[in-house]
Amino acid sequence: xxxxxxxxxxxxxxxxxxxxxxxxxxxxxxxxxxxxxxxxxxxxxxxxxxxxxxxxxxxxxxxxxxxxxxxxxxxxxxxxxxxxxxxxxxxxxxxxxxxxxxxxxxxxxxxxxxxxxxxxxxxxxxxxxxxxxxxxxxxxxxxxxxxxxxxxxxxxxxxxxxxxxxxxxxxxxxxxxxxxxxxxxxxxxxxxxxxxxxxxxxxxxxxxxxxxxxxxxxxxxxxxxxxxxxxxxxxxxxxxxxxxxxxxxxxxxxxxxxxxxxxxxxxxxxxxxxxxxxxxxxxxxxxxxxxxxxxxxxxxxxxxxxxxxxxxxxxxxxxxxxxxxxxxxxxxxxxxxxxxxxxxxxxxxxxxxxxxxxxxxxxxxxxxxxxxxxxxxxxxxxxxxxxxxxxxxxxxxxxxxxxxxxxxxxxxxxxxxxxxxxxxxxxxxxxxxxxxxxxxxxxxxxxxxxxxx
Amino acid sequence: xxxxxxxxxxxxxxxxxxxxxxxxxxxxxxxxxxxxxxxxxxxxxxxxxxxxxxxxxxxxxxxxxxxxxxxxxxxxxxxxxxxxxxxxxxxxxxxxxxxxxxxxxxxxxxxxxxxxxxxxxxxxxxxxxxxxxxxxxxxxxxxxxxxxxxxxxxxxxxxxxxxxxxxxxxxxxxxxxxxxxxxxxxxxxxxxxxxxxxxxxxxxxxxxxxxxxxxxxxxxxxxxxxxxxxxxxxxxxxxxxxxxxxxxxxxxxxxxxxxxxxxxxxxxxxxxxxxxxx
Numbered sequence: 204x205x206x207x208x209x210x211x212x213x214x215x216x217x218x219x220x221x222x223x224x225x226x227x228x229x230x231x232x233x234x235x236x237x238x239x240x241x242x243x244x245x246x247x248x249x250x251x252x253x254x255x256x257x258x259x260x261x262x263x264x265x266x267x268x269x270x271x272x273x274x275x276x277x278x279x280x281x282x283x284x285x286x287x288x289x290x291x292x293x294x295x296x297x298x299x300x301x302x303x304x305x306x307x308x309x310x311x312x313x314x315x316x317x318x319x320x321x322x323x324x325x326x327x328x329x330x331x332x333x334x335x336x337x338x339x340x341x342x343x344x345x346x347x348x349x350x351x352x353x354x355x356x357x358x359x360x361x362x363x364x365x366x367x368x369x370x371x372x373x374x375x376x377x378x379x380x381x382x383x384x385x386x387x388x389x390x391x392x393x394x395x396x397x398x399x400x401x402x403x404x405x406x407x408x409x410x411x412x413x414x415x416x417x418x419x420x421x422x423x424x425x426x427x428x429x430x431x432x433x434x435x436x437x438x439x440x441x442x443x444x445x446x447x448x449x450x451x452x453x454x455x456x457x458x459x460x461x462x463x464x465x466x467x468x469x470x471x472x473x474x475x476x477x478x479x480x481x482x483x484x485x486x487x488x489x490x491x492x493x494x495x496x497x498x499x500x501x502x503x504x505x506x507x508x509x510x511x512x513x514x515x516x517x518x519x520x521x522x523x524x525x526x527x528x529x530x531x532x533x534x535x536x537x538x539x540x541x542x543x544x545x546x547x548x549x550x551x552x553x554x555x556x557x558x559x560x561x562x563x564x565x566x567x568x569x570x571x572x573x574x575x576x577x578x579x580x581x582x583x584x585x586x587x588x589x590x591x592x593x594x595x596x597x598x599x600x601x602x603x604x605x606x607x608x609x610x611x612x613x614x615x616x617x618x619x620x621x622x623x624x625x626x627x628x629x630x631x632x633x634x635x636x637x638x639x640x641x642x643x644x645x646x647x648x649x650x651x652x653x654x655x656x
Numbered sequence: 657x658x659x660x661x662x663x664x665x666x667x668x669x670x671x672x673x674x675x676x677x678x679x680x681x682x683x684x685x686x687x688x689x690x691x692x693x694x695x696x697x698x699x700x701x702x703x704x705x706x707x708x709x710x711x712x713x714x715x716x717x718x719x720x721x722x723x724x725x726x727x728x729x730x731x732x733x734x735x736x737x738x739x740x741x742x743x744x745x746x747x748x749x750x751x752x753x754x755x756x757x758x759x760x761x762x763x764x765x766x767x768x769x770x771x772x773x774x775x776x777x778x779x780x781x782x783x784x785x786x787x788x789x790x791x792x793x794x795x796x797x798x799x800x801x802x803x804x805x806x807x808x809x810x811x812x813x814x815x816x817x818x819x820x821x822x823x824x825x826x827x828x829x830x831x832x833x834x835x836x837x838x839x840x841x842x843x844x845x846x847x848x849x850x851x852x853x854x855x856x857x858x859x860x861x862x863x864x865x866x867x868x869x870x871x872x873x874x875x876x877x878x879x880x881x882x883x884x885x886x887x888x889x890x891x892x893x894x895x896x897x898x899x900x901x902x903x904x905x906x907x908x909x910x911x912x913x914x915x916x917x918x919x920x921x922x923x924x925x926x927x928x929x930x931x932x933x934x
Binding site for chain 2: 211214215218219221222225226228229230261374383422424426427428429430449450451452453460462463464581583585588591595598599602603606
């Protein structure tokens with residue numbers, strides 16, 4: 204069992220199967236299409252599709268099984284490897300590996316008589332200049348110095364594998380404890396209930412969000428330029444935070460991140476209406492069909508019956524009903540009344556219902572009629588993110604170590620050979636042997652130069 | 657305008673690399689390299705001009721925002737990485753296999769139907785500082801894989817010859833040794849793998865800010881992960897099972913096919929990366 208989970212064959216098999224699942228998943232059409240298709244042809248096929256979650260393989264038991272296998276494989280392989288790596292990490296640097304000083308190509312320096320102690324000092328300082336610290340041991344043949352670089356790179360693969368496990372852990376935490384939901388808020392309204400992204404559930408928020416304004420801007424060629432929501436976050440009846448939400452610039456409130464994800468036209472349109480009393484501007488209202496409003500000083504109440512963007516080809520118009528103690532009248536207010544009167548001066552006589560001043564002394568006019576929007580927000584709370592980010596960081600660090608850093612060890616032997624002193628340099632690395640030879644050569648040159656001075 | 661000249665220059669450079677390979681005269685090689693460097697610089701200037709033009713149009717953004725611009729940048733990174741390798745290894749032979757990839761990318765960008773070479777404004781989802789780092793790292797990765805593909809092709813060509821005759825015929829003799837090619841394939845794949853990893857991660861961070869999730873199983877994300885896994889399998893097979901030579905070369909080709917699908921093929925599947933769709 205243990206050996207099954209620790210085999211590289213399992214790793215490769217799991218990876219290949221995961222790749223196949225991914226390929227299938229990107230080519231299978233989305234859920235609803237599959238469902239209708241399968242139902243049309245055979246109910247059996249639909250059941251199979253449902254059973255294997257074929258339309259959403261990324262969340263299917265099959266995929267979870269493969270990921271579990273891969274994770275177990277990673278964990279068990281790491282456990283298996285670790286003791287050996289640790290021994291290698293802690294391994295004594297002396298004696299040097301057998302034969303390391305045999306068959307050395309050109310890294311031998313034979314010098315004329317000079318004091319051995321002086322040469323030792325030179326070797327030591329050269330090693331320490333390049334590799335920070337060195338160790339020394341005396342043997343019967345002579346002294347051997349040791350220096351090394353990048354010992355931690357022994358754990359490179361472990362770091363990469365650990366990073367994958369950390370990311371998987373983050374993803375699991377996110378999917379269990381996270382929240383993903385959507386809300387649509389009409390301009391001017393506030394909402395404190397969100398619809399969960401998966402399933403039909405709802406999530407009660409302990410604050411409410413108000414959309415103060417939604418703006419969509421376009422470039423000259425018609426492509427969208429900006430989607431922007433001005434939001435207020437209200438908690439305990441008070442606005443705690445105001446913010447502008449843009450795509451790529453989420454807002455965070457109460458540990459929940461808000462994203463601009465969509466927008467749409469609300470069913471109603473809104474008119475900005477002003478009215479004058481005896482020629483003096485006295486009020487302005489934003490009204491949609493069905494809204495009511497009170498007129499000051501007259502105990503009258505207005506009801507908006509209709510708001511039209513283009514009423515009978517005569518432009519934007521609203522129909523109002525004003526109820527007071529004496530009267531109950533209905534009339535239309537046109538935005539472009541001046542134009543209409545210019546074309547047809549008798550209009551108000553023929554059609555008194557088109558007179559915006561029918562309820563004296565008030566005269567109504569329209570500043571503009573516009574579509575109201577709702578903004579679509581995406582809400583996310585994901586406690587797994589710190590782990591996923593940590594995993595990502597570990598992976599980059601691990602990969603850089605794997606590909607660019609190696610564990611290099613150097614042994615320098617200083618021995619007396621008759622009247623001469625022989626210095627031999629040997630080295631090894633856990634990978635890429637070309638580089639180690641270059642380093643030995645450069646160390647050799649350096650020692651040579653130091654000795655001349 | 658400059659870019660169509662660059663396309664032409666890359667083509668001539670390719671022809672000269674071919675001349676050098678056939679005749680063995682170093683003169684052609686020097687001329688080819690000279691042209692290739694010239695093309696690279698001209699292309700860099702053209703991209704900077706495009707960048708500045710976009711600002712004068714009032715929709716300023718780095719020219720990495722649609723399929724055309726990414727294709728041009730792809731060709732540029734291939735040439736850049738190739739010329740750096742040529743300079744460091746002093747070997748001009750793989751130019752014959754790599755420069756045409758850059759030429760084809762340039763040609764495809766300018767003549768393929770439906771690829772719009774106009775400077776387009778950035779839609780809200782693309783208005784992010786992560787655009788630059790994401791696209792640059794991804795294309796560095798793609799370019800390194802393209803070069804591994806070039807080495808893989810040479811390897812297989814040379815390998816075909818190895819079995820047949822005692823004496824290698826013609827230009828195959830001049831190709832680098834199989835062992836050298838194997839190392840070069842491995843090094844390009846390793847470089848590409850690191851860049852692809854960083855590219856996926858920058859994309860993930862960007863998605864976190866733009867879409868609210870660091871991973872959404874969008875087809876492009878999934879395919880980049882498939883590509884990543886395939887190269888991961890190759891690297892494991894090499895380290896653990898000791899795969900060398902022909903198998904590495906074949907996998908370099910398979911991996912690059914995946915890269916191309918991730919880059920171009922995925923655009924025909926529905927998904928969030930749709931701004932690249934033609």
